[in-house]
Amino acid sequence: MKKVGSVLVVGGGIAGMQASMDMADSGYKVYLVESTMSIGGVMSQLDKTFPTNDCAICILAPKLVATGRHENITLLINTTLEKITGKAGNFTVDLKQQSLFLDQETCTGCGVCAQECPVEAIDFFNEGLSKRSAISVKFPQAVPLVFSIDQDLCIGCGFCKGVCKAKAIDYTLEDKKTTLNVGALILAPGFDEYDPEPTQHYGFGKYPNVVTSIQFERILSASGPHSGLILRPSDGIIPKKIAFLQCVGSRDKRHGGEYCSSVCCMYTAKEAVIAKEHMPIVQPTIFSMDIRACGKDFDKYIERAQEEYGVNYIRSRISSIKEIPESNNLILNYESEDGKIANETFNLVVLAVGALPNQSTKELAKTLKIDLNEENFCKTKPFSPVETSREGIYVCGMFSEPKDIPETVVEASAAAGAVNVLLSEVRNTLIEEKVLPKEIDNIGKPPRIGVFVCHCGINIAGVVDVPAVVDYASRLSDVIYAERNLYTCSADTQSNIKEKIKEFNLNRVIVASCTPRTHEPLFQATIREAGLNKYLFDLANIRDQCSWVHMHEPKEATEKAMDLVRMAVAKARKLVPLQEQQVSVIHKGMVIGGGVAGMTAALNLADQGFEVFLIEKSDKLGGISNKIYQTIENYDVQELIVDLIKRVNDHKLVNVFLNAKINSIGGYVCNFTTNIVFGKDKQKKEFQHGIIIVATGANEYVPKDGEFLYGKTDKVILQSELEKVLFTDSEKIKGLKTIVMIQCVGSRNEENPYCSRMCCSEAIKNAIKAKEINPELNIIVLFRDIRTYGFKEKYYNIAREKGIVFLRFDNKFLPEITQNETQFSVDVATSRGDKITINADLVALSAGIVSDREGNETLAKMLKVPTNNEKFFLEAHVKLRPSDFATDGIFLCGTARGCATISESIAQALSAASRATTILSKDILVTEGVISKVDPALCISCNRCADVCNYGAVGVKYEQGLMISEVNPLLCKGCGDCAAECPAGAITMSHFGNFQIEPMIAEAARVEFGNGRPRIIAFLCNWCSYAGADLAGVSRYQYPPNVRTIRVMCSGGISKSFILQAFLEGADGVFVGGCHIGDCHYIAGNHDALRRTLEIESDLESIGINPDRFMRKWVSASEGKIFSDTMTEFVEKIKKLGPLESGFKKSIEIVK
Helix, strand or coil: CCCCCEEEEECCCHHHHHHHHHHHHCCCEEEEECCCCCCCCHHHHCCEECCCCEEHHHHHHHHHHHHHHCCCEEEECCEEEEEEEEECCEEEEEEEECCCCECCCCCCCCCHHHHHCCCCEECCCCCCCCEECCEECCCCCCCCCCCEECCCCCCCCCHHHHHCCCCCECCCCCCEEEEEEECEEEECCCEEECCCCCCCHHHCCCCCCEEEHHHHHHHHCCCCCCCCCCCCCCCCCCCCEEEEEEEECCCCCCCCCCCCCCCHHHHHHHHHHHHHHHCCCCEEEEEECCCCCCCCCHHHHHHHHHHCCCCEEEECCCCEEEEECCCCEEEEEEECCCCCEEEEEECEEEEEECEEECCCHHHHHHHHCCCECCCCCECCECCECCECCCCCEEECHHHCCCCCHHHHHHHHHHHHHHHHHHHHHHCCCCCCCCCCCCCCCCCCCCCCEEEEEECCCCCCCCCCCHHHHHHHHHCCCCEEEEEEECCCCCHHHHHHHHHHHHHCCCCEEEEEECCHHHHHHHHHHHHHHCCCCCCCEEEEECHHHHHCCCCCCHHHHHHHHHHHHHHHHHHHHCCCCCCCCEEECCCEEEEECCEHHHHHHHHHHHHCCCEEEEECCCCCCEHHHHHCCECCCCCEHHHHHHHHHHHHHHCCCEEEECCCEEEEEEEECCEEEEEEEECCCCEEEEEEECEEEECCCCEECCCCCCHHHECCECCEEEHHHHHHHHHHCCHHHHCCCEEEEEEEECCCCCCCCCCCCCHHHHHHHHHHHHHHHCCCCEEEEEECCCCCCHHHHHHHHHHHHCCCEEEEECCCCCCEEEECCCCEEEEEEECCCCEEEEECCEEEEEECEECCHHHHHHHHHHHCCCECCCCCECCCECCCECCECCCCCEEECHHHCCCCCHHHHHHHHHHHHHHHHHHHCCCEEECCCCCEEECCCCCCCCCHHHHHCCCCCEEEEEECCEEEEEECCCCCCCCCHHHHHCCCCCEEECCCCHHHHHHHHHHHHCCCCCCCCCCEEEEEECCCHHHHHHHHHHCCCCCCCCEEEEEECCHHHCCHHHHHHHHHHCCCEEEEEECCCCCCCCCCHHHHHHHHHHHHHHHHHHCCCCHHHEEEEECCCCCHHHHHHHHHHHHHHHHHHCCCCCCCHHHHHHHC
């Protein structure tokens, strides 16, 4: 049966989106099936993410848009899978799409229908804490942004159809059935939260002030029911004392599941911290059995929560909750750690609900004929974490086991990596490539600008006088043609724009409509189809940032719309065609590290047909896994390693170099050159390759200086040494009476302030094995927290059932081992205050995992990639790019990134290989057009550009006898930070540079219409603060019409000269908005923005400008209300200061 080069992805959450993007970018047609109205999943409901406290929608929105725009991804919303036939490589699937009762292609997402709908219903996105109409969109940033009628709620009044100018609504539309032919399926249907209401667990559903964790996420969210104010449901009062209850629906056979849901400990800590940030009067208390902070930097986060935010942890499981009827406060009854019964009153209780299999799981498994495990999650194969029981069907994310977002994203890419091998022979057979006309040469020609002003139904035209704006635009210099459209984004208008470009010989196009964040690519594609370079376009945002935020001021809104169009025209005059360079890809990869992760990554690439160079510094493959015999699930590790080594050595496309040392690595993505010496005879080798995967592994911690008497007595050994005895010399165990195991040796201390993730499982695995060998053996495990996350909890329960004793020790007093002629014992101070002496025959130390500090530092300098404080390598983004470095073409997996189990390392290896395949699968890599450029005549070789670039894209080089700066277009991300930093003005940012921004500043400051004072110019970064301004519009948050916004890619690209020029041109106030520190899309651009704006405040005072006229604020994409309030407050402040006098202008000229 012939294989098919397309893939069906089931589920549109973060896992489904990542898998879809990887597949589409690797040369496959993708059908993304989502059962609800839009993609995004549970992550779209979150307020922040841990451990960075990133705004969830800020980091998710670019993924949403990228997925929705991808030419090789077809979104099928409101769709379910009904039937499947065929086999791996060639499946036939039957799908059913439930009717939206409107035409998805015609709907413009304007939202007028929802405003007119008379029906109020529960808003499920806000978890029942607010209302929506019967016709609605899932959330403001939804992709696709189309509305849907809830058939169960619609009363058939016809109001929505009457107001729909696009004529999208059709009540007669029926469900649609589709049959597709695909080569593989990736399952990412997500999960459900445990619902405590049916049993009124802890009073949920009975007491109004008991809420679930996902409800609390919506309460915290700036786009939630209270705009980020923490108000309790019963009376809208701020709750001072909030109790967070862990393990609700987890680790509980009676309610939910026996397993651990893996994420609750950390999202609860995050919610407590964010609650404290929102309202400092809040006093959070978390009730937990264990604190399972077993991810990268998670322990640091818990420590910050306790030490900096005052979050109180009590180790207890609540026995009951009772409400005080008069106040709706809640009395919690519990047993404290010292065994005393306590009662405490709280104003609000938040239940950390666990993860359950999706409700449709059983039916989906039945349809697909795949196996589920005993907890009804998808069953996977040993050491194949993304393979289901049916060949050709893969799984990722929560469907296989509860896990955090980074592990979910890793598995999504891993599933794509597995499909890459299956379908490599039919890659690029079904992808669509547009044939575009040759670009018209407009270089040096005078601007001929066309302006298209959108009514957006009544969204714009209901407030703004659109005909007046069109008339005004037509009279601006260089505007050759202007018209108005009912919906500029509609298909017929796109055709019309192309016709007008040809008819009037237009060489610049401006659309005045909604936000460029969603619609700029559409219009860029349109003008490109007409023969124009796509960068000869600009968009004036007269809806989200004008008509929607000035709904009650039509005159002022119209004048602002005219200003915004004039600003866009000023920029358009200076737009130039940009070229996206093409670079040939070397279809070879280099993998550094020959452990399980490195071998898995190498084999995945080789099995796709790519040659691989596998570099291992030691004399054998296998890495740290050579010390492991079996996993906690009883999977044979040695068998795995033998198999991997044989496959690697036998594979004709894998070149293995043992005893290898890397001397140099040069080049860039697509074209790296590496020099090594290898073998005992130190042979030299140079090779070229397109990508690099770092899989250098980590080491087992070895106790130092007689720590726990290790090395001073043979009665103290490491768990790895005990494991060797258990599997190779078990007779020794039969003669023992008592083994004591001490956890967290070399972990969670000052030197290594992190959890090693696998030590608890290692101890429990060895304890169970020892008990099987010697049932009479006494085993005592001394621990701080038992961290058997996910399905590993099962083995913790088995261990206790076998009589293995677990004693929690006080981490202020580590266990002490005493050895003399008559005694070998362990003294321990328990967390309950007891002091116990245990006579032992053997002590096993659960040693942690540590990085290869020296080796990683050396390699990091070669690759120009970062490491964290503990010298593990630092990924591009901890949540959404866990397998990538910030530097393009270099990827990461295994314990080089951080502590991980073997199965997790395998998933990471497949993920890194999948990410690498998005490059290797192409013959040509196309660079971005929006990049920085250096004028060598102006460069002074100071190298400050390199100091601020987070991508190693720019820096001074010696060339033709001169030291000049140079930008690598393959690495440049177009943030503009280097241009803003350059003291000589030698670096310019294309499209958002001085030539384009300065004319906009001049027009923004110009008050042409009546009472336009005070005039505020706001520079906003594209990813967060501009998105926050858009959300203010979507939410209809009103603020004064005095603000004129200028979009830049990053706040780090806002030079001090922009701010000074704004004042010089007559602005009364200047605002700079960027991402929150730690959230920057360009890693740390906002850190540079902070430094420069602090400097500008000092500069302003020196030239006689009150620094109060300048404001800087970090605004996330979800903080529309905060943006609105900030603008209102700033305008009021400037009004009190009065108009800016002109006497300072000469001083500004000098400073500039």
